[in-house]
Amino acid sequence: MDRNSAIGVFLMAALLLIYLQFAPKPQPEKAAPAKTTAAAAPSAPGATPAAPDSVALARQLGSFAAAAQGTAQTLELKNDRLTVTFSSKGGRVQAARLNKYKTFFGQPLDIFDAKSAQLDTRFRTTDGRQVKLSDLYFRAEPQGSNALRFVADVAGGQIEQLYTLPATSYELSYNLRFNGLTASMAQEPLTFTFVDNVRQTEQDRKQNRNHTTINRYLSSGDHTALAEASENPEEIKVTEPMKWVAHKHDFFVAGIVADREFSSGQLNATVDLNDSTYIKTLTSTLAIPVADVQQGKANFRFYFGPNSFNILKEVAPDFDRNVYLGWGLFRWVNRFVVLPVFHFLEQFISSYGIIIVLLVVLIKLVTWPLTYKTYESQAKMKVLKPELDAIKAKYPDDQVKQQQETMKLHQSMGVNPLSGCVPTLLTIPILFAMFQFFPNAIELRQQPFLWAHDLSTYDDLIKLPFTVPFLGNHISLFTVLMTISTLAMTYQSNQSNPAAMQGPMKFYSYLMPLIFFFVLNSFAAGLTWYYLVSNLVTMAQQAITRRFVDDTKVRAKLEANKEKNKDKKPSGFAARLQDAMKAAQEKEAQSRQTSRTAATAPDEDTDAESGTGAADISPKKPRKTRRS
Secondary structure: OOHHHHHHHHHHHHHHHHHHHHOOOOOOOOOOOOOOEEEEEEOOOOOOOOOOOHHHHHHHHHHHHHHOOOOOEEEEEEOOOEEEEEEOEOOEEEEEEEEEEEOOOOOEEEEEOOOOEEEEEEEEEOOOOEEEHHHOEOEEEEOOOOEEEEEEEEOOEEEEEEEEOOOOOOEEEEEEEEEOOOOOEOOOOEEEEEEEEEEOOOOOHHHHHHOEEEEEEEOOOOEEEOOOOOOOOEEEEEOOOEEEEEEEEOOEEEEEEEEEEEOEEEEEEEOOOOOOOEEEEEEEEEEEOHHHHHOOOEEEEEEEEEOOHHHHOOOOOOHHHHOOOOOOHHHHHHHHHHHHHHHHHHOOOOOHHHHHHHHHHHHHHHOHHHHHHHHHHHHHHHHOHHHHHHHHHHOOOOHHHHHHHHHHHHHHHOOOHHHHOHHHHOOHHHHHHHHHHHHHOHHHOOOOEOOEOOOOOOOOOEEEEEEEOOOEEEEOHHHHHHHHHHHHHHHHHHHHOOOOOOOHHHHHHHHHHHHHHHHHOOOOHHHHHHHHHHHHHHHHHHHHHHOOOOHHHHHHHHHHHHHHOOOOOOOOHHHHHHHHHHHHHHHHHHHHHHHHHHHHOOOHHHHHHOOOOOOOOOOOOOOOOOOO
């Protein structure tokens, strides 16, 4: 590894650390479609609540108080993927369970339940009262095997809610209609509220929290999200129409999509680090145009399901952005390169550890031309090392002259000093893309490989009885092996070109892998396994490439370039750089001459003290010159 290659690697490492600081599953096996069912069950037995005060209800709800008394029922819609629980009190979704998933701890995976979340809608009446649907009791009317209709007779009209759960789908259709209530309702938007206290479902509580956020998509096509990793209260007030809002729970999503649009909204996220039950609280408050509910056009779709790119892209425009694949070019690499290759391989291979190995091999084969250019540049710099050392010895105290002569040597030999680090820098998009792909790929969730039980999180084969700063209370064996392989690869590179890496550069080449050991210890095992395999393949590439890059042949090629370029004058950027260095050299020489002149000039102040100065114009006797 020569100096330019090392600079490229260190620049990549620095960018990666900055990016990490600031950055800014297999598909379920197809089974016979389960028939969706609707079932009603009485509420859990308990003490009979006291009868509500009819007068108080009338004062609170006015003409809507007629539906404020009743008995709550719990009902379900279920298919092979999703079980949705409803309450007739409010006619609202109470819980959502993913039938094919479990938490990391082996429990049924509920995206939310009656204790952790609440969905509600409120509106204002013409006499100024605030009414919530949760204040009212609805009559449940199953509509076949896959739909439920909730009806409340109020104020001379009806409030109707219709839910439909198709077979083999994670989407729940929802229609809200107010029939004959135009005279009783204020002509202002209704407010839909979704309060979501998110529970821990993955091994790494901190990562689970940091990957939990609210995404929203405007009708204009703009997509933004609340800050994920922040532990401070986050808020977005939206004054433009929105198409959808999604509560992203690391690997799962609870979202609502409007067929028309929400007129405005507010999104909030808060964290209580002392709360051992919930990792974050997400709240979405959305405005539903009143005309939509009065005209039967308030149609929505809930999505309760996995955060899987291939599934989400069919839900709504840009709904797949709930899968964070990085930003800009890194997202492009993941979406159009890594994901298609990954999904292609998983059709034929069941082990995701083996898929990662094949992914490494394919990427290394594609980037081999860039790698070869780097090795070739290293060989050229190694061959030129004697000439470069001679220049330094000839001009030990003149850095400008050293640079001029070094540049002349490079030009005459046809060597580009940047060709060693540029190919390395071109691999940065793939490097950063992998850092975002593996921690966010639900395909790896709970997929075992070797000693790791879950490739989407760290392996904790070595558990510590204490916590080490910046490391945690565990040591990932994959990260240890990755660090060892990186040190071995660095040693191999330094041994092949010992003169290129000396002093601080050599020290830092061994320090960086140790720094990354601390950085990656709590990252996904799939990522550290990827880099372990990548290091092993890279060392094999180096060994193979050295057989084709011979120092004697490289020297012969450089001598041929020297003969070819002996009468060639620099042009373009090289000429401008040479002129700038020449001007700098002339300026430095002039500065030195001025300094020497000033040092030998007579001191006027001293002459004045001795009676001679600028005012004394009397002729002076010439000084005698002492001869040796």
